[in-house]
Amino acid sequence: MGLTLHYHPLASYCWKVLIALYENDTPFESHVVDLMDEAEAKTFRRYSPMGKMPALQDGAHGRTxxxxxxIIEYLDRHYPGPTRFLPEDPEEALxxxxxxxxxxxxxxxxxSKIVTDKIRPEGKNDHFGVEKARAELATAYDAVEARLPQGMWPEREDFTLADCAALPALxxxxxxxxxxETYPKLAAYYDRLARRPSFKRVLDEAEPYFKLFPG
Structure with a gap:
């Protein structure tokens, strides 16, 4: 028994791991989790006690x-491929x-804060929290555009753990x-990453589910 990824094709954090798996053509089986199904959700919590996706089951090593x-560091260590997601140099890895x-x-x-507020029951929306999230997101865009803080942003052309996180997030x-239209450096960074075959594969697989995205 090899690797099994318990995930959902629409979930952004699941994309992060899928991108890493596809980058190296790592063999794995996939299991789409329906958390709306009570029995399936209960079973999934055996792998992920907090019920958060994804979870990677490694039958060969008896681990989840x-x-x-x-997960990505685990793949880098135990199932390495041509793309290494963490540099060997300790400072670059930081x-x-x-x-x-x-x-x-x-x-x-x-x-996620902005998106999930759209599916809250009527009268349960957190308008203040969404406004705060939007303001902080704008600050994050500013920071990436400026590559701040100085000395801590990786200036690399190879594909890394950070890029796996950036693609679904952006x-x-x-x-x-x-x-x-307003952050040209951030947009150029995203556009360069988005051309990768691993990401295009993730998007193709998610396409049937996009109608469920509340935004």
Missing amino acids: IVETSV RVRFAERFFDFYVQDLM FYAGKVQPFA
Whole structure:
């Protein structure tokens, strides 16, 4: 038994891991999780106690790995391919990790706050929280455009863990708070990454589900 990814094709954090898997043509089986199904959700929590997707089950090693950053580092260590997601140089690895955390916390999570507010029950919306998220997302765009803080942003052309995080975060963030016309460096960075075959494959697989995206 090899690798099995428990995921959903529309979920941005699942894209992050799929991109890494597709970059190296890593063999794996996929299992789409329906968290609306009570029995399936209960089963999934055996792999991911907090119910967060994705989860990577490694039958060969008898392990289940959760949290996208850890999953990709696990793949880099145990199932390496031509694309290595973390540089060997410790200082460069720190820069890559910083950028990856930045895209997760200050782009992806803020985008999710805006999107999930659209599907809250009537009268339960968090208008203040959404306004705050939009303001912080704009600040994050400013920071990436300026490549701040100085000395901590990776200046690399190879594909890394940070790029795996940036692609889904910027794809969805651009839908809820566009940046293409106002942040040329950020837009150029995203456009360069978006041409990768791994990302195009993710988009093709997600296409049937886009009608469910509330935004």
